[in-house]
Amino acid sequence: MDCRVVVEAAVPVYDVETADEAVRIAISKTGEMLNPDLNYVEINMGERSCPHCGEELEPAFLAADESLVALELEIMVFNVEREEHAARIARKEIGQRLENIPLEVLEIEQTDDDDEGDEDESSADGSGSQSDESPPSDGDSADERGDGGADDDRGDDVLPEFEELIDES
CATH class of the missing domain: 3.30.70 (Alpha-Beta Plaits)
Structure with missing residues (x-):
């Protein structure tokens, strides 16, 4: 929420x-x-x-x-x-x-626009639809920790950038 x-x-x-x-x-x-x-x-x-x-x-x-x-x-x-x-x-x-x-x-x-019932279901499995739309908070979301849901297409784009940063070090 x-x-x-x-x-x-x-x-x-x-x-x-x-x-x-x-x-x-x-x-x-x-x-x-x-x-x-x-x-x-x-x-x-x-x-x-x-x-x-x-x-x-x-x-x-x-x-x-x-x-x-x-x-x-x-x-x-x-x-x-x-x-x-x-x-x-x-x-x-x-x-x-x-x-x-x-x-x-x-x-x-x-400020959430999602239905109350959907929120309970999505929080149980961590793959809520709002995770793609909400701005990052303080590093507590599943996507920022790198263990996001299987639906997350952004994971493919983030991983190569992360590996490039490691190579530069």
Whole structure:
């Protein structure tokens, strides 16, 4: 199963005069911390609201030329078993690059288009139809380990390239 995970981050910004300036600096600062390793993470302004009246607030809280900015970081997590597993992976990957920045999972959405019944059958034998279409994750798929299903035509193309790399060493 593939999931889209949205994580909220509280990014501190210093020496700012307006909330807009704080948001721009927070997005830039976060992008620098995530790149180049996680350049596929989407960074958006977070949504805040008053806990008492529900009124929409700016994503930045500004006091004494310092600000705390709420940002939403969206990441795709591939080949997970449960939504909780996707949340843990997203928090770990983003949290490793954003040291001392609190993170909270806001949303987890499954992005698979396959039927639930087909997913159970394909996961049992490892030859699911989505393995040819899904992008690689972190090396956990059967095709990346080299023991893919018999249906996999890509195995013939990958093996000679691998052997060429060994010969070059």
